[in-house]
Amino acid sequence: MKTSLLALALVGAFVAGLATAGVAGYGPLAYISYHIIVSQQQGQAQVIPAHINLGNLTAGEKGNTTATAVINISSNGTYTIDLLHADKLQKVFSNFTVELKINNNTITLTPENDSANVKLASGSYNVSILIIFQVSQHPKGDLNVNQEPLLIIHPQGDNTNS
Incomplete structure (x- = not known):
């Protein structure tokens, strides 16, 4: 019984100490974040994507925007670039051209022509992205x-990613 009371008193003191430390301003001393990149399989590409925000748009509005992405190709080969959500884009935009x-190749993609191939050697590439758009007069979807x-x-x- 005395052992139980002693253990209970120690736990209570520990909890009280934690509460006091919290009130006295003690808190996390450090935070950590990381991302480990595992070795790539043959034919895989590491991609640092562009984040494109067209903002608030109105019917009929037109414009363009640019962005840059980076791809690191691990082996020579032919790669396919796909524009996703072609049906959705056609319902919202009367013109959407990417x-x-x-690497001295220019590829043009639209919802009607949403896929293209490009031959690339292993290495790192900056990808310049230009989007030219016009919102439909009656966007839907x-x-x-x-x-x-x-x-x-x-x-x-x-085709596992498309």
């Missing part, structure tokens, strides 16, 4: 999009 510049994938790259013939 022009990509990669999904009118609010937040951080939705727009473009993907994958080895030719690998």
